[in-house]
Amino acid sequence: xxxxxxxxxxxxxxxxxxxxxxxxxxxxxxxxxxxxxxxxxxxxxxxxxxxxxxxxxxxxxxxxxxxxxxxxxxxxxxxxxxxxxxxxxxxxxxxxxxxxxxxxxxxxxxxxxxxxxxxxxxxxxxxxxxxxxxxxxxxxxxxxxxxxxxxxxxxxxxxxxxxxxxxxxxxxxxxxxxxxxxxxxxxxxxxxxxxxxxxxxxxxxxxxxxxxxxxxxxxxxxxxxxxxxxxxxxxxxxxxxxxxxxxxxxxxxxxxxxxxxxxxxxxxxxxxxxxxxxxxxxxxxxxxxxxxxxxx
Amino acid sequence: xxxxxxxxxxxxxxxxxxxxxxxxxxxxxxxxxxxxxxxxxxxxxxxxxxxxxxxxxxxxxxxxxxxxxxxxxxxxxxxxxxxxxxxxxxxxxxxxxxxxxxxxxxxxxxxxxxxxxxxxxxxxxxxxxxxxxxxxxxxxxxxxxxxxxxxxxxxxxxxxxxxxxxxxxxxxxxxxxxxxxxxxxxxxxxxxxxxxxxxxxxxxxxxxxxxxxxxxxxxxxxxxxxxxxxxxxxxxxxxxxxxxxxxxxxxxxxxxxxxxxxxxxxxxxxxxxxxxxxxxxxxxxxxx
Numbered sequence: 116x117x118x119x120x121x122x123x124x125x126x127x128x129x130x131x132x133x134x135x136x137x138x139x140x141x142x143x144x145x146x147x148x149x150x151x152x153x154x155x156x157x158x159x160x161x162x163x164x165x166x167x168x169x170x171x172x173x174x175x176x177x178x179x180x181x182x183x184x185x186x187x188x189x190x191x192x193x194x195x196x197x198x199x200x201x202x203x204x205x206x207x208x209x210x211x212x213x214x215x216x217x218x219x220x221x222x223x224x225x226x227x228x229x230x231x232x233x234x235x236x237x238x239x240x241x242x243x244x245x246x247x248x249x250x251x252x253x254x255x256x257x258x259x260x261x262x263x264x265x266x267x268x269x270x271x272x273x274x275x276x277x278x279x280x281x282x283x284x285x286x287x288x289x290x291x292x293x294x295x296x297x298x299x300x301x302x303x304x305x306x307x308x309x310x311x312x313x314x315x316x317x318x319x320x321x322x323x324x325x326x327x328x329x330x331x332x333x334x335x336x337x338x339x340x341x342x343x344x345x346x347x348x349x350x351x352x353x354x355x356x357x358x359x360x361x362x363x364x365x366x367x368x369x370x371x372x373x374x375x376x377x378x379x380x381x382x383x384x385x386x387x388x389x390x391x392x393x394x395x396x397x398x399x400x401x402x403x404x405x406x407x408x409x410x411x
Numbered sequence: 412x413x414x415x416x417x418x419x420x421x422x423x424x425x426x427x428x429x430x431x432x433x434x435x436x437x438x439x440x441x442x443x444x445x446x447x448x449x450x451x452x453x454x455x456x457x458x459x460x461x462x463x464x465x466x467x468x469x470x471x472x473x474x475x476x477x478x479x480x481x482x483x484x485x486x487x488x489x490x491x492x493x494x495x496x497x498x499x500x501x502x503x504x505x506x507x508x509x510x511x512x513x514x515x516x517x518x519x520x521x522x523x524x525x526x527x528x529x530x531x532x533x534x535x536x537x538x539x540x541x542x543x544x545x546x547x548x549x550x551x552x553x554x555x556x557x558x559x560x561x562x563x564x565x566x567x568x569x570x571x572x573x574x575x576x577x578x579x580x581x582x583x584x585x586x587x588x589x590x591x592x593x594x595x596x597x598x599x600x601x602x603x604x605x606x607x608x609x610x611x612x613x614x615x616x617x618x619x620x621x622x623x624x625x626x627x628x629x630x631x632x633x634x635x636x637x638x639x640x641x642x643x644x645x646x647x648x649x650x651x652x653x654x655x656x657x658x659x660x661x662x663x664x665x666x667x668x669x670x671x672x673x674x675x676x677x678x679x680x681x682x683x684x685x686x687x688x689x690x691x692x693x694x695x696x697x698x699x
Contacts, residue, residue, distance in 0.1 A: 126420065126422040127420060127422010127585075131610065156585075157586060157617060162613060214625070217515065218494055219517055221492075258617050258618075258621040263586070263589075292421040293584060293585070293586075294454065294553070295560045296559060297588075315669035316670060317671075318669075320456060328555050331556040332556070346665070346670065348670075349670075378610060379608065
């Protein structure tokens with residue numbers, strides 16, 4: 116089983132639209148695949164793949180401290196040891212700010228009267244679904260929750276297990292933006308990363324950071340430029356950077372309103388408008404991925 | 412007054428809006444231009460728009476345990492209390508995994524033989540400087556391979572404190588989890604930037620819930636109006652979310668922002684529009 120992750124550094128470069136299109140093209144080529152949406156903060160793949168949810172599971176995330184006021188003597192030790200500014204008091208009444216609490220339990224161990232306990236929080240849900248193009252694992256983190264990296268790991272693990280157990284040759288993971296904890300959870304174990312960028316100073320800057328990150332974790336990466344024709348100088352800058360650092364640019368997708376029309380229609384763009392300029396170039400990207408990952 | 416610009420979905424134009432607002436305020440009040448904090452420490456971009464000359468620099472670190480083996484008895488209490496699995500004890504030897512450590516200090520406090528000392532573990536850097544319009548600018552840059560953004564954001568907010576009466580504009584990362592929450596904590600107003608597409612709508616709903624959890628008043632900016640459909644508009648109307656500005660999809664804007672230009676530099680009329688936006692936000696905060 117080969118694992119492809121779609122990343123970008125900067126948000127909004129088209130990761131999800133391209134993931135959906137690649138799923139459609141893989142399906143057309145009769146390459147069975149499993150999909151995972153690792154952007155658990157803002158999961159959008161389900162909006163274009165119309166999944167039929169088969170299983171829904173609770174995701175218990177971090178713990179939050181809770182002070183039993185009956186046992187609390189108001190000594191203030193908990194506030195003193197908390198490094199997350201999560202405990203405050205009015206007079207002798209101590210309370211926990213559940214959003215600031217990091218779940219470290221330091222206060223629990225330091226409280227002289229055992230007045231503090233940790234409570235597991237329901238941080239979100241994860242789902243196993245079926246789509247026309249293959250099984251999809253996705254999740255919904257409750258807003259303002261921690262532990263999105265853990266939820267990403269859960270979603271990806273489930274997708275990997277199914278792919279390995281049922282002999283799927285390909286797993287495509289739609290990654291979150293950034294380069295931090297959920298992204299690190301996304302890239303671990305990947306065979307290749309497709310870095311989707313756009314020709315802007317911000318896009319280039321964030322692509323460089325994403326490539327440094329995949330390099331750090333020893334994951335081979337290729338680059339695709341989306342909306343390359345919006346700012347040609349920027350596209351050239353990306354090509355030059357990639358050339359200099361030995362990264363292959365495997366696609367140059369033009370700005371094409373059919374991508375948004377497909378999104379509104381709830382379909383991959385390659386299915387919705389197979390002849391559109393963007394769809395044609397995504398075909399090229401897919402052919403290159405087949406070659407790079409030896410999928411045939 | 413502290414305004415955090417957030418979005419849920421990435422790439423909707425948070426940095427464009429935040430930098431445009433900062434520039435417009437600086438032009439309006441050159442005596443006290445705003446303080447700008449780029450809290451997207453995983454992918455910071457605002458400096459590309461505001462072009463500060465950096466002067467000061469400071470490492471960001473958290474305190475992680477260092478074991479004095481001459482005092483350690485290998486009892487394993489430190490590993491027992493660590494909620495992050497950052498300490499393991501094998502054959503009476505304590506192993507510390509710095510990238511899992513959240514720096515809570517619980518192991519140090521619990522160690523019965525005081526064998527743990529805390530040492531700083533650098534995870535990123537803070538930089539500050541002044542822009543050509545005298546905006547006080549600061550951002551954080553998380554080191555590559557480092558998982559935790561929140562401590563970098565926290566320390567950035569503490570390090571770059573505003574002068575009395577100075578407006579603070581915070582550019583948040585995308586998403587809805589802890590780094591966004593940390594960027595929004597302490598804000599008087601949350602400005603949500605979205606685009607009129609199904610993805611934009613879906614993520615706006617989540618961002619609006621974050622604002623609700625935090626109890627911060629919100630307003631919406633619809634960017635790239637003209638692409639997509641009216642679903643964002645309808646959602647805002649039914650939820651009573653005020654739409655404070657609409658920025659049309661326009662090739663000149665797309666090209667300008669790609670090159671690091673803020674809206675007032677592309678179309679000067681935006682200076683006044685953002686000043687009016689700020690006045691509207693101020694009214695909403697006062698009447699809250």
